Amino acid sequence: MMQYGLLVMGAPYSSPAPHSALRFAHAVLARGHQLAGVFFYHDGVHNASSLMAPPQDELNMRDAWAELHQQHAVPLDVCIAAALRRGLMDESEAQRHGKQAFNLSPPFELTGLGQLLELQQRADRLITFA
Amino acid sequence: MTTPNALLVIIRHAPHNSNWLREGLDAALVAAAFGQPVHLLFMGQGILALLKEQGSGAAGQKATLPTIDMLEMYDIEKLWVTEEALQGMHLTTDSLVEGVTLLAEQQVPGLLQQHSNILNF
Numbered sequence: 689m690m691q692y693g694l695l696v697m698g699a700p701y702s703s704p705a706p707h708s709a710l711r712f713a714h715a716v717l718a719r720g721h722q723l724a725g726v727f728f729y730h731d732g733v734h735n736a737s738s739l740m741a742p743p744q745d746e747l748n749m750r751d752a753w754a755e756l757h758q759q760h761a762v763p764l765d766v767c768i769a770a771a772l773r774r775g776l777m778d779e780s781e782a783q784r785h786g787k788q789a790f791n792l793s794p795p796f797e798l799t800g801l802g803q804l805l806e807l808q809q810r811a812d813r814l815i816t817f818a
Numbered sequence: 819m820t821t822p823n824a825l826l827v828i829i830r831h832a833p834h835n836s837n838w839l840r841e842g843l844d845a846a847l848v849a850a851a852f853g854q855p856v857h858l859l860f861m862g863q864g865i866l867a868l869l870k871e872q873g874s875g876a877a878g879q880k881a882t883l884p885t886i887d888m889l890e891m892y893d894i895e896k897l898w899v900t901e902e903a904l905q906g907m908h909l910t911t912d913s914l915v916e917g918v919t920l921l922a923e924q925q926v927p928g929l930l931q932q933h934s935n936i937l938n939f
Binding site for chain 2: 695802805814818
């Protein structure tokens with residue numbers, strides 16, 4: 689059994705990276721390995737947007753990640769610096785920056801890059817999807 | 819020279835065309851700030867990040883050269899550049915910032931093997 693970590697740096701609907709990452713996550717778990725966490729960085733932060741509204745016959749990536757969390761308790765960490773500059777924020781950041789809306793909520797968590805480095809140390813393999 | 823726990827950050831994108839360089843350097847700086855030994859490898863268009871006379875890009879875009887200049891302060895002293903990338907762009911080390919180390923592309927697999935932690939931007 690191995691501990692995997694995933695680094696997702698592509699945006700949904702612009703890049704196939706998150707779709708591949710999600711399939712990889714399910715494959716890892718189906719084979720009895722562990723998934724220590726998923727870290728969203730660069731354009732990957734868009735995966736966390738609760739305002740994405742794709743057509744009904746397309747996968748809602750945000751909800752698909754949330755389901756992964758519900759089923760397997762996989763932490764979903766989002767780089768706060770990459771998120772804020774792209775307009776992704778939770779309620780407390782929205783208040784802090786005087787914004788009228790927020791689009792990030794649990795199970796996604798805003799966190800720092802230190803969390804990515806920690807995930808890389810903890811996991812046997814960190815796999816990048818970009 | 820295997821350093822346990824060292825992080826190799828690979829930069830393959832030029833400044834200003836995307837945020838890859840900035841966010842790659844951010845990851846390197848954070849790791850260094852946490853006390854992790856950090857080495858940088860510039861490949862392909864990534865070597866353009868090291869041009870010493872570069873400007874700040876299109877209007878409103880923040881320059882990345884000041885971040886490159888800051889690396890030494892964070893004890894990030896290993897800046898590897900592949901010879902092939904330099905030759906491919908008809909550049910020499912004279913055009914680059916101080917302190918880069920050249921290596922041949924065929925040495926890259928060995929470099930990767932020496933690092934258990936790698937991030938690719």
